[in-house]
Amino acid sequence: MSTEILEQPKARINLGALKKKQINIAVFGRGNVGSVLIDQLFERKNEIAKRRDLELNIFCIANSKTALLGQHISANWKEEFTTKTQCYSITEVIHFAKTNQLKNLIAIDNTASSEFVNHYPEFINSGFNLVSSNKIANTSSLKFYQELRGLLAKNEKEYLYETNVGAGLPLIDTIKLLHLSGENITRIKGVFSGSLSYIFNSFSEEEGTFSSVLKKAIYVGYTEPDPREDLCGNDVARKLLILARELDLHNEFEDISIQNLIPKELRKVSKETFLKNLEALDVPFQIKKKNLNKGQVLRYVGDLHGDLSKEDGAILDVSLVSVSKNSALGNLQGSDSLFEIYTENYGNHPIIIQGAGAGSKVTARGVLGDILRLSDKIK
Ligand SMILES: NC(=O)C1=CN([C@@H]2O[C@H](COP(=O)(O)OP(=O)(O)OC[C@H]3O[C@@H](n4cnc5c(N)ncnc54)[C@H](OP(=O)(O)O)[C@@H]3O)[C@@H](O)[C@H]2O)C=CC1
Ligand SMILES: N[C@@H](CC=O)C(=O)O
Numbered sequence: 469m470s471t472e473i474l475e476q477p478k479a480r481i482n483l484g485a486l487k488k489k490q491i492n493i494a495v496f497g498r499g500n501v502g503s504v505l506i507d508q509l510f511e512r513k514n515e516i517a518k519r520r521d522l523e524l525n526i527f528c529i530a531n532s533k534t535a536l537l538g539q540h541i542s543a544n545w546k547e548e549f550t551t552k553t554q555c556y557s558i559t560e561v562i563h564f565a566k567t568n569q570l571k572n573l574i575a576i577d578n579t580a581s582s583e584f585v586n587h588y589p590e591f592i593n594s595g596f597n598l599v600s601s602n603k604i605a606n607t608s609s610l611k612f613y614q615e616l617r618g619l620l621a622k623n624e625k626e627y628l629y630e631t632n633v634g635a636g637l638p639l640i641d642t643i644k645l646l647h648l649s650g651e652n653i654t655r656i657k658g659v660f661s662g663s664l665s666y667i668f669n670s671f672s673e674e675e676g677t678f679s680s681v682l683k684k685a686i687y688v689g690y691t692e693p694d695p696r697e698d699l700c701g702n703d704v705a706r707k708l709l710i711l712a713r714e715l716d717l718h719n720e721f722e723d724i725s726i727q728n729l730i731p732k733e734l735r736k737v738s739k740e741t742f743l744k745n746l747e748a749l750d751v752p753f754q755i756k757k758k759n760l761n762k763g764q765v766l767r768y769v770g771d772l773h774g775d776l777s778k779e780d781g782a783i784l785d786v787s788l789v790s791v792s793k794n795s796a797l798g799n800l801q802g803s804d805s806l807f808e809i810y811t812e813n814y815g816n817h818p819i820i821i822q823g824a825g826a827g828s829k830v831t832a833r834g835v836l837g838d839i840l841r842l843s844d845k846i847k
Contacts (some may be wrong), residue, residue, distance in 0.1 A: 484515055488521050491843045492570040494528035495563035495783075496551070496560055497578030500689040501601050501631075502529075505578060505832035512836065527570060528561050532581070535786040537564050558587045562594045572846045574839060577602045578649060581695045588616060592625050597846065599838040601631040601831055606713065613713060626845055628838035633707040634805050635662060635825050636795040636837070638836070643714050646811065646819075653715055655810040655818075656772045660707040662826020663690035663698045664768040666803040668788075671753065674763035678753035679746040686743075690803050690826040694739050699770075701726035701786045708770045708784045718779040727787040734772050756788075764790040767797045796820070803827060 491511075495502055495647050509524055518521055526541045535556035536549050563571055575591045577584060577600035579600060585605045588598060605616060606629060620627050630640050659665045663685045670681045686695050697703045705724040713718045728735070731752060735762060756766060769790050775781030791798045800806055809819035824830045830840025 483812075488517060488523040489572065489843070489846070490523040490525055491572045491574060491839070491846065493524060493526045493574050493576060493839065494530070494565070495526060495576045495578065496529050496530050496584060497576075497602075498529055498530075499578065499693065500828040501831045501835065502576075502578035503546075504828040505576070505835050506545060508832050508836050509713055509839075510545075510635055516840070517749075520840070520843070522840075524754050524843070526840070527565065527568070530556060530561070531553055532579070537561065537767055539568055540569075544714075550633075554578075558590060562590065562596075565596075566594075572843070573597065574599055574842060576600070576835065576839070577605075578835065580604070580697075582608070585716065589619055592616075592619050592623050595623075595625075597625045597842055598627040598629070599835060599842060600629045603629075603632045603703070603710060605629075605705045606632060606710045608720055610713075610720055610761065628842055629710075630838050631831050631834035632710050632823065633660065634807060635824060635826050636834035637805065637807075637821055637825070639807055639821050640710070640714060642819075642821065643711060643809065646809070647715055652777065652812040653809060654773075654812060655820075656708075656711055656770075656807060658770065658807040659767055659797060659805050660704045660770040660807070660826070661698055661768060662803040662805055662824065663695070664704070665800055665805055666690055668766045668768060668804065669804075670758065676749070677750045679750050682746055684750065686802075688827045696730055696735075696739070696742055699730050700728045700735065704770045704786045705784070708786065710773050710819065712772055712782055712784060713781075715776055716779065717776065719780045719782055719784060723782075724784040724786060760790050763793050763797050765793050767791050767800070769797065802845060 494504055502570065504583060506529060509526065513524055516524060527539060527540060529536045529545055533555060534553035536545065573596040575596045575598055579602055582604045588605055589742050591598060591771050606613060633639050666685050671678055685691055691698050692703055705726050706723065707722055708724060709719055734745055748783055766788060771785045772782060774783035797806060803826050804822055804826055806822040807818065808820055810818045
């Protein structure tokens with residue numbers, strides 16, 4: 469009997485026909501962080517398509533009043549934003565995604581708005597995942613925080629916010645993993661604010677006035693849209709609370725003891741009036757600097773301590789302290805943040821995460837990192 473070997477037809481794979489996973493992105497907030505993020509997305513788009521088989525497609529760019537909507541917004545978005553925008557509502561953006569059958573949806577929140585955060589449930593219920601540099605959702609009431617997680621789980625959607633603490637530094641993911649793997653975190657302490665780090669690092673070392681350093685921090689984009697949020701301690705307090713909640717602690721914002729650095733008479737005025745009167749901060753801070761002992765510098769420090777094994781055992785403090793210039797905190801440079809993470813197994817030798825704690829480029833890069841992480845998770 470002869471055996472005939474039949475030649476198998478060669479399987480033909482048309483690589484071009486294999487569709488890349490298209491991720492459809494709506495960017496809300498096109499200020500310091502938002503604009504840089506959009507530019508970084510366009511710069512990296514082709515490389516990401518090659519390496520990860522992903523097509524990152526932006527279909528909406530919006531600020532507080534107007535939106536640019538289009539199936540595929542181009543790298544020329546800034547010009548289009550001046551000529552083709554329209555007033556919008558969130559419902560219209562969601563409707564646009566539906567009618568154009570856009571799948572794998574991500575809404576990016578690069579605002580500092582509490583009003584915008586109220587739309588998160590609407591996005592999730594409409595099939596969107598979320599990425600946010602805005603810290604408000606994670607620092608609203610614990611009830612809102614928990615309901616949001618419940619809604620995400622019910623809809624099988626993701627919410628990533630690595631830039632909420634430490635800008636582009638890999639902090640939240642590290643803390644989540646340590647906690648999940650059972651490494652008991654006993655304390656987190658450090659300089660949580662990039663802008664206040666920059667301000668006190670410069671002010672302690674240089675001759676300039678406090679207001680001149682503050683103006684520079686505002687100008688380069690280290691501060692919040694309203695710099696009083698940094699100076700009154702709220703921004704650092706938010707970061708502490710976000711980390712506390714990652715550790716399953718049940719704290720509310722009101723539990724945090726915060727040292728406000730703004731003179732009383734400037735706390736309740738409009739942002740514009742505040743910005744016109746920055747020199748009012750010069751004398752109080754000059755006095756603080758003069759009163760320092762030799763070799764000491766000022767640092768604005770956040771401290772999450774107490775009994776972190778109990779839901780309600782944590783103590784959260786935010787205050788201006790003097791530290792030795794030769795200590796880890798005293799040695800900080802530029803806009804660096806520094807986080808000391810103490811755990812049971814590492815004892816008195818904390819894990820230290822340090823690096824740029826503010827700035828539009830590093831923050832946008834962190835948001836882009838979250839988009840890529842999320843894109844991998846979307847099946
Ligand atoms: N700067 C940094 O280093 C870091 C910043 N972040 C966070 O990034 C976020 C953005 O900061 P930044 O870019 O400096 O802020 P900007 O003030 O530069 O930009 C904010 C943007 O949000 C828009 N916006 C405000 N409210 C709404 C709304 N309701 N709906 C849609 N868009 C809205 C604004 O539009 P309009 O112009 O119309 O008001 C503007 O385009 C903040 O939450 C900040 O905490 C996080 C880590 C580091
Ligand atoms: N204003 C913030 C920016 C990042 O969250 C800071 O100064 O750290």
